[in-house]
Amino acid sequence: MNAEIMDTISESFVTVVPLLKKKLFRTFPIDNMPYQLSRSNLEVLFALYESRTSTVSELSNLMHISRPNMTPLVDKLVQHELVDRRTSNEDRRVIQIRITDAGDRLCKEMHERLMNQIKSKLDSLEHDDLIELQKCMVSLKSIALKINA
Template identity: 30%
Template sequence: MDKTKMENVTNNLLNLIFHVNNKLFNHSEIVKNNAIPPSHMKVLFHLLNIKSTSVSNVAKCLDISKPNMTPIIDKLINEGFVHRYTDPQDRRKFKIELTDKAYKFLEEKKIEMKNNLSERISSLEEDDLINLDYHITEMSKIILKIK
C-alpha cells in the first residue's frame, strides 16, 4: 500500500479508537464502585486472556515497572483475586493466575460493561445497529490478523 493510503488508514483507525473510547466507554463508570484501582484491573483483564504467566511477563506486556508490579500483585493476592505459585518447570520462578473469585468478579464487570454499551447504542436505528454489527465483525477479523 502506498504511503498516503497507509497514512489515511492509520488516521481513520486512530480516530475510531478515540471515538469508541469517548462515546462508548466512560472510564469513571467502569472503575466506579470498584475497590480495585485501574492498574489492578488491567492486570486482572490481562491474566484473563493469558491464564498463567510470570509477574515479569505481565509487567512487560502492560508496561508497568517491576517494582510497581510487586504491590499490585500483593494486593490482588490479599484480595483473593490472584494465586501465586512456583513454576513447576523452574522452581526459582513464580507464576500467577486468576482465582475463581477473580473470574466471577470479571464476569460481573463484563456484564456491567455490556449493559452500559447496550444502553449507549440503544438510541441507534435498527439499520445502524445491523450495519454496526456487520462492520465490527469484519473489523475484528482483520484486526486479529495483525501480528
Template identity: 30%
Template sequence: MDKLKIVENIQDTMPVIHKKILVGISMEGLTKHQTRLLMMVRKFEGRPMKFYGNKMMMNKSNFSNLVESLIVEELVERKKSQEDRRVVKLFITDKGRDICSTHRTKIKKFLLEKMDALTEEELETLEESFENIKRILEKI
C-alpha cells in the first residue's frame, strides 16, 4: 500500500471538504476555533483542559484565551477536578448546549440540501465511504 498516495489524497480532499461543507456552517457570532472547541466540549464533556488543548493543537496561551472567550459568553465553564485540584476540567453550559443543538440542526439542513444534487447510488457510496473513513481515522 502506498502511504504517500493516501497522504496526498487526504491533503487534496481536506480543502474540498472545507470549501463544499465547512464554509457554510459556522456558528453565528463565534470564530471557527470557538465553534470547534464548543462542539468538542459538548462531545467530550468533563475532560481536562489539556485534553482539549492537545486536540485543538494550540499552544497553552492561545488555548487559554480561547477557553476564556467561551467562558465570558457563558458557553462553557471551568471546574477543578475533585480527584486532583491542579487539574481543571471543562463543561458545557445549558446556553452552550442550546447553541450546539441549533447549530447541528442548521448543519443537517444545509447538508441535506447539498445532497439533493446526488443520485441514490452516489448517496450510498458517500455513506459507506464516510463510515469507513470515520472507523479508520479513529484508529490513528
C-alpha cells in the first residue's frame, strides 16, 4: 500500500514541480534586473541566501552545475559585491563563498518581486480555488519540512 502511495506522490512531484516552475517562476522578468544577472546567477545567490555560506563544490553539488560552470556564476556575484570569497578558518585551502549585505538586500527585493508576480498570477483563480490552494500549500509546507534532506 505505501509503495503505491509513494509512486503516486513521486509522479505528482515529477509533474507538478516543473509545471509550477514554468507557470510561476520562469516567467519572472529579469530584463531590468540590477547588475544584469542571469537566472543562474540568481539561483546561486538565493542558494547562498538560504545557506549563508558555502564552497563552490557544495554549490555545484546542490545545484547540479559543474564546478567549471559554477565559477563564472560566482565570479559575477563577487564582481558586484553580492557575495565574497573567504578562506576557511578550519582549512586555508578551502574557499568559502558568503553572501554580503548587498546580496541579502537584493534577495529580499527579488523575493518581494516574485511574491507580487505570483499574486498577480493567482488573481485569475476563483475564491474557492484559492482557499483550496492555501490549504494544500500549508499542508505541503508542513510535510515537506519533515522530509529528511
